[in-house]
Amino acid sequence: MTPIPVFDGHNDTLLRIWQRRDADGGAKAFLEGGVGGHIDLPKARAGAMMGGLFAIFVPSRQLGVDYMKMMREASYDVPCPEPPPVSEAMAATLGMAATLFRIERASAGAVGVCRSVAEIRAAKDRGALACVLHIEGAEAIGPDLDALHALHAAGLRSLGPVWSRPNVFGHGAPFRFPASPDTGPGLTEAGKALVRECDALRIAVDLSHLNEAGFWDVAKTSRAPLIATHSNVHAITPHARNLTDAQLDAIAERDGLVGLNLATCFLREDGRMRSDTDLDAVAHHLDRLIARLGEDRVGFGSDFDGAIVPAGIGDVAGMPRLLAFLSERGYDQAILEKIAWRNWLSALERVWGG
Template sequence: MELVFDGHNDVLLRLWNTMRAGGDPVAEFVDGTTNGHIDGPRARRGGLVGGISAIYIPSGDLVVKDADADGHYVTPLAAPLPRQSSLDTALEFASIALKLERAGAWRICRSTADIRTAIADGVFASVLHMEGCEAIGADLAALDVFYAAGLRSLGPVWSRHNIFGHGVPFAYPMSPDIGPGLTDAGFELVKACNRLGILIDLAHITEKGFWDVAKTTDQPLIASHSNVHALTPVARNLTDRQLDAIAESRGLVGLNYATTMLRADGLENAATPLSDMVRHIDYLVERMGIDCVALGSDFDGATIPAEIDDAAGNQALVAALEKAGYTGPDLAKICRENWLRVLGAAWHER
């Protein structure tokens, strides 16, 4: 079994919803469930040894628009969120993460040594991420607090605007070059992340914002859960020029399992073959090199191919990659080692 460290999941969102419904989020993760994609038992069955776990503030009733007769759709951007309620929610997510750690269900990792130790100990290695920084004010005081709690990765925006920058909508076909980039506060956020050693994730930002980060950061460029725009022209995917910049920085793209970002027609359809995933991996490897390609499943945040179904089925993708010729050290790089390399670089490890 090839062990997988995955670049993006929304399991905390699912567990938060469990808590709000009166359930026990820790028991759900520890004992297992049929809901969603990730829990402890399914992660172990699928060789999922850890991942970057998002603190994400939900955007109400946002639903991706149905495609028209031509297969096209444009979902309006989610409305901006107020800071105080966003902070309250983010603290609830962080509380669940800390309770999982106290229960021994996973370990919050702050270094690559922490990740490797957790894997060796058989404990799920979780890196805390903030997907959209609505919970953080322009003074960045909350950033320091979340950093102390273990936050080591963030995306300045989700697919909505905030005080730090502008996001891309869920739309097909559409370029990611659809609006402004970072605000003045966004540039200061990037600089603060550089100082602290917090990974900056470019997965939801506009192309202008991508280039704003690129000219400001001292880190490798990383898009944790994005795919190839030339193959699936949704606004969330990356252009060839962006891929070239990521490769030049020795950064990384994590393959998103979301079917809308894999299929040539951009549709949400679980009957998506694994060959579509391999097609994106092949393109990324050819364009950027084997050292810049990894996995960013979006487990618990997207409709994924039925052949995988959940974390327990992760080895189905591994088998498809092996069949396509990715074996030995190359397969290990895609499944976990590339993530550990770029995390170490973003965290200023020597």
């Protein structure tokens, strides 16, 4: 059977490649593979990955804790680090964007940076990996929003105002389990202005790291479909980063989309970050997402290269195993294609326009 293409709503591969500080910007490491990580071009081809949102995430200077280790405990509340200063965040953001452009240039057409759904479809048709620039945490953008316009011109098409740490635009949902996503104030006035400008530029606003108040502030401020690129179901896994049924219903009403996160701490009922997580946990969340959102508003948002995923998937090359598992559970070809890629392209088209 021909593998089903996969469009991934979220990965942290650019950060991993950029941090290598290779002389060629990481192009060889990505294009030839063999250097670890969840996504490179050979793994993407093995997993039938057609493309995705490639995140730019600027790490804090010092986390101060091993948050992956903390999230293996029965309960946890990971301290939020301070955000990096704007100048530092901009330098890192440009570095990661340049990493993707260098990969594209060195790929001889095998990788394409896409700015529209038409370009994603064209890349798919010619067998190229379609990469969309996404920002996770807008620390590189000042309240004047000048950088937003420059980054949009460079290809930015999706943006999360915050990561889990607070910044000038709002407050994120912490890595806390068990916990409600209602953890404090939401968007600042600068954050609301950022959302309005994203609407004007047709940049998708990602809800995944916002706390509950911030989620509702976006819902009130934006007129676009509501998108959570990598989030799961709070009713199953009561993590502060997961979405309540009320939030899921709002996304359905606004004809948006949720990308199912493969990070095990958001999948497991005990909230732990452990690779020995059954694929049943993925199916459990997927079943619930489809029940609340319908089969046209759910996709994948793997969190590859930013989290521990079930060993049964391993990396992007394991996505056909996940789809085969879901097929055995009764998901037919049409629904699997929607979840794997069609729904993402439809949702982006609703945000970006034709």
